[in-house]
Structures are given as structure tokens and as C-alpha cells.
Amino acid sequence: MLEARHLRIVRAISDTGSLTKAAIELGLTQPALTHQLHRMERLFGGALFVRDRRGARPTPLGLHVIERARFVLPSMDALVREARILAGGQDANAPQIRVATHPSPLPVAVVAALREVMPLSQISMRTEPSGQRQIELLAAGALEVALVAEHPALPQSRPAEVVAHEVATEPLFVALAADHHLADRDEICLSELAGESWTLPEDADVRCAEYLRQICDQVGVLPKIAYRVTSQVARDLISRGLAIGLWQPTSPPSEGLVFRPLKGSPAELRHVIALRAGSPVARYGAELAEAARTSYWSHAARSPVYLDWLTRHRPEWNLAAAH
Structure with a gap:
């Protein structure tokens, strides 16, 4: 069963x-x-x-x-939680902390930090691909915490009901098949990718298509967006040479797939912790952001390609990682 x-x-x-x-x-x-x-x-x-x-x-x-x-699972957890409250098994007055996240290396560290600063709280978490939807849910009082991703050139809204703490801004690398003719480059010019089929993530919506067209337009390229699929399907497509994609540099490696920096770093992603103003967790925003930041740099240190890029372009990165 x-x-x-x-x-x-x-x-x-x-x-x-x-x-x-x-x-x-x-x-x-x-x-x-x-x-x-x-x-x-x-x-x-x-x-x-x-x-x-x-x-x-x-x-x-x-x-x-x-x-x-x-x-x-979130529905089952909510059912059990509500049933226990009705049965008197939990304190109905215990703070409810509802967390939404996009795919990133940060949510586990944030939940652990929440357990430290609010040990009596009842924490639930779910994936919400749309950053704009996360902000709307925070503003409406349907969430307390959101781990949001945004492109600095296309920032999410910041309503008065939402308090945001920046965690890190990272370059986006291009993911290619290991046998792609550009895979042996240290850096790749975005213009060299004209004619390639792009895949965009279905499980992380940060205005991806608009952003890709925006950065490609700067080099006179019209991107061919062929696939809107989950990250795992995208990895398989890319490893077989059927597509390329923008990728977070902290992502774990996959067989047959490589990550390469784009020359001039035209593509960036910013990680933000957003909290509902006035909620019990809002006062701990700085602590949660620091926990997320520590987790981010821990993941960054595991990526040789990203470490090489940081050493060449952001030599101060190890100071950020230490703090």
C-alpha cells in the first residue's frame, strides 16, 4: 500500500x-x-x-x-496539521510559516534556520515556479516566506506588504552537450549561439523567454525557443545535443553536459528572500538571508567551472563566502 x-x-x-x-x-x-x-x-x-x-x-x-x-504531499500535510489542531494535538496559536521556493540550492538551509529562530513554529513548504506569483501570495497573506529568483534587468514587484533581502547575484552559464563544438571554450560569446535551439525551464518562471530575447537582442540574435520543459528533461535534451539553455552555475553536473560562462556575463540571476511584512518571521529576515547566503557559497565552492569564473572575475568572492 x-x-x-x-x-x-x-x-x-x-x-x-x-x-x-x-x-x-x-x-x-x-x-x-x-x-x-x-x-x-x-x-x-x-x-x-x-x-x-x-x-x-x-x-x-x-x-x-x-x-x-x-x-x-502539501495537501496531505495540511490535512494532518488541521486535524491535529482540531483534535487538540497541536497549539492552534503556534506561528504558521508557509514557505514557497523556486528550484535553487537554498530552501533546506532556510528551513533549518527557521527551526533555529522559531522552534515552536509550524513550517510548510512548496515549490512555486513563478516569482511574481510568490510576491502576490506574500502580499495577500497566503505566504510568510518566499525564495524568489529574478533577473536584475527584470525585477519582481516590491509591494509595501513585502520585505526583501538579497542573497546573491550570479552569472548564468550556458549549458551545452559535452561534444558541442563550443564545449572546449573557457567562455562563449552569446552571438556564437545564433541558430541554436533553446530550452527554457517549466519549473522556474522568472520571465525567462522575455529575458532571453532581451539579452540576445543586444547582440543581434533572435533566439529559437524550442522547448519549455522541466529541468531534468532539459538536461537530457542538452546532453544529446538537441538544445542549449541558461543555467545556474551552482547546478550539479550531469553526464554528457557542460556549463560554460558567457563572455561579458550578459545574463544574471538574483536570489532574494522575501517576507511578509508584519508576520512573526519578518524580524528574522537578516538571519534567514545569512543562512541562505552561507548555503549558496557552499554550493558555489563545489563547482570547479564557477570557482574558476569567480577567481577571474570576482576575486573578492571568498570574502563574501567567509561572511
Whole structure:
């Protein structure tokens, strides 16, 4: 029988890309998690992940299960929480902290920091691809915290009900197939990518198409946007030489895919923690931003290509990482 814990295991493996990391996150031993995964695969009738020395990647069946899990689990958590309150098992007056995030390396660190500064709070989190939607939900009182991404040239709105703390601004690299004719370059001119098929993320909407057209227009190129898919599908398309894409430099590597800086760094992404003004968590904005910043630089330090770029273009980066 399928249980919520099974879906949490699938989601954790997908989020971490590793059975070992997922086991640590869930407080399980790796053999126990592997046993549960095998049970789920028998239940669903096929493999959910392809596992090799590089980690765990979802199969098409796995992607279907993961997408459903991301929809179902928040509703199940809300049901349990509300039922416990009605039954007197939880303090109905405990602060409710609802968090929304886009795909990034920051949310786990922010939730951990929330646990530190507000240990009696009830925290829930979900993915919300649209940065504008996150801001609207904050302003309407439907969220307390949002981890927002925006392009500095196309910033999100800042209504009076929202307080924002900048975490980091990073260059966006271009993701290419490892055997692409430009893959051996240290840097690539955006104009050299004319005629390529671009993929844009379906699971992170920060006005991507508008931004790509804007930066390409500066070099006289009209981008051919061929795919709007999840990040995992985009990785597969790119690794097979069917597309290219803008990518966060802290992203984990994939077989057959490389990240290369764009000359002049024409594309940037800014990470922001936004809080609902007047909410109990608003006073801890600086602490949450610092936790997110520490997490960001920790992930940056694991990317050799990004480290090389930082050394050449932002030699002060290690000072930022230390603080």
C-alpha cells in the first residue's frame, strides 16, 4: 500500500540526486531507504530512478510519480496539521510559516534556520515556479516566506506588504552537450549561439523567454525557443545535443553536459528572500538571508567551472563566502 512516507522518499531522492543524501535528509539508513525504494518500484511496476556512480536520475515513470508527489504531499500535510489542531494535538496559536521556493540550492538551509529562530513554529513548504506569483501570495497573506529568483534587468514587484533581502547575484552559464563544438571554450560569446535551439525551464518562471530575447537582442540574435520543459528533461535534451539553455552555475553536473560562462556575463540571476511584512518571521529576515547566503557559497565552492569564473572575475568572492 502506498503511504505518504513513500512519496517523501521519492521526492527526497529527486531533490538531492543521491540515495545517500536522501537517506541523511530523511534520517534513514541507506539500506532502509533502498529497501523502501525497491518496494515502491514493485508497487508502481517499474524503475523510478536510474542509479549509477554519478547519483540517481528519475526515469520517465519516476518523473510522473515525483510530479504527483509534489502536488499530493502539501495537501496531505495540511490535512494532518488541521486535524491535529482540531483534535487538540497541536497549539492552534503556534506561528504558521508557509514557505514557497523556486528550484535553487537554498530552501533546506532556510528551513533549518527557521527551526533555529522559531522552534515552536509550524513550517510548510512548496515549490512555486513563478516569482511574481510568490510576491502576490506574500502580499495577500497566503505566504510568510518566499525564495524568489529574478533577473536584475527584470525585477519582481516590491509591494509595501513585502520585505526583501538579497542573497546573491550570479552569472548564468550556458549549458551545452559535452561534444558541442563550443564545449572546449573557457567562455562563449552569446552571438556564437545564433541558430541554436533553446530550452527554457517549466519549473522556474522568472520571465525567462522575455529575458532571453532581451539579452540576445543586444547582440543581434533572435533566439529559437524550442522547448519549455522541466529541468531534468532539459538536461537530457542538452546532453544529446538537441538544445542549449541558461543555467545556474551552482547546478550539479550531469553526464554528457557542460556549463560554460558567457563572455561579458550578459545574463544574471538574483536570489532574494522575501517576507511578509508584519508576520512573526519578518524580524528574522537578516538571519534567514545569512543562512541562505552561507548555503549558496557552499554550493558555489563545489563547482570547479564557477570557482574558476569567480577567481577571474570576482576575486573578492571568498570574502563574501567567509561572511
